[in-house]
Amino acid sequence: MEAEGGETEITFTNGDWNISEVLNKNGNVNIHGDIYSQNGEIIQENKTLALEDQGKIVADWNDKGFVITRKTPSSLKIEVMENSTGEEFNFALVLNSGQVIKNINVTQKISQGYKFDGIEIILKEGDGDSLFVKKGTNFKFNIPESQLFTFSPYEGINIHNQSQFESMEKDAFIWLKNDSISVEVPTSIYNEKIYFNGEKRLYNNVPSITPQGFEGTETITIPAGQSAFSTEIEYRKRKVSYELRLINNRIAKEKIIEGKWVEFAPTGEYSIKWQD
Numbered sequence: 001m002e003a004e005g006g007e008t009e010i011t012f013t014n015g016d017w018n019i020s021e022v023l024n025k026n027g028n029v030n031i032h033g034d035i036y037s038q039n040g041e042i043i044q045e046n047k048t049l050a051l052e053d054q055g056k057i058v059a060d061w062n063d064k065g066f067v068i069t070r071k072t073p074s075s076l077k078i079e080v081m082e083n084s085t086g087e088e089f090n091f092a093l094v095l096n097s098g099q100v101i102k103n104i105n106v107t108q109k110i111s112q113g114y115k116f117d118g119i120e121i122i123l124k125e126g127d128g129d130s131l132f133v134k135k136g137t138n139f140k141f142n143i144p145e146s147q148l149f150t151f152s153p154y155e156g157i158n159i160h161n162q163s164q165f166e167s168m169e170k171d172a173f174i175w176l177k178n179d180s181i182s183v184e185v186p187t188s189i190y191n192e193k194i195y196f197n198g199e200k201r202l203y204n205n206v207p208s209i210t211p212q213g214f215e216g217t218e219t220i221t222i223p224a225g226q227s228a229f230s231t232e233i234e235y236r237k238r239k240v241s242y243e244l245r246l247i248n249n250r251i252a253k254e255k256i257i258e259g260k261w262v263e264f265a266p267t268g269e270y271s272i273k274w275q276d
Helices: none
Strands: 006-011 018-024 032-036 042-048 055-060 065-070 075-080 089-097 100-108 114-122 128-143 147-151 161-166 182-184 188-190 193-195 200-202 208-210 218-222 225-248 254-274
Touching (some): 018 055, 018 065, 075 089, 075 100, 114 254, 128 147
Antiparallel strands (some): 032 055, 065 075, 182 200
16 A cells, blocks of 8 residues: 555455454554444554454554454455655454454555645634733842842843744654755734745744844832832734645645644833832
């Protein structure tokens, strides 16, 4: 079977048989997964796979998997998911009919991979900019007379711009993990429109951290006696959707991966909160 996945159906002359086990041919070890009844109800989770009657068995990893369905006593459908492991996936269904044991051997080919074809950044429901506040540095004083105090509002806290690509699709970052693909990311959103100025980030699910670039200071008067204040830093959360386009190297078919790009960045605004 091809690496992109697919299905095939096998028919039998009679229905007097069952699946006694499913073996991973790499080491001949039993495969675990979920077992379902004929009406789709789950019978067992994360168990050694076997099927005595009609129903289905499912093994689903992040980078491969299969569904074996027995809808009638004399038929069997084998469906394999996309194989993104970088190696062949070989497993065997062990069939038992009385004293007779036979195997159905399934070989799924190694993938030839994908090439990057582009990315589109768009706004969907729930996307856009929002603001929130994070507490900054605390300052405490006990001085005999008032004096001026100069400080950086951003000093002493780990303040930076952080962004990351996220996706619920399990193979969202597998196909480009060995490539350094930089894609353009938004620099502003105004009136439901996204603007760019050439700023790029690597397409992966590792957080990207860049300097925030604020270096200003502020001078305030500290009163005599005991006093304390802290800073509160305003941050912007930016969330946009993306559609990544990949082209299969074997069949030249387009693959679309959907996800979000999320950025947290200080806006440069801050406030001083005196403690009572």
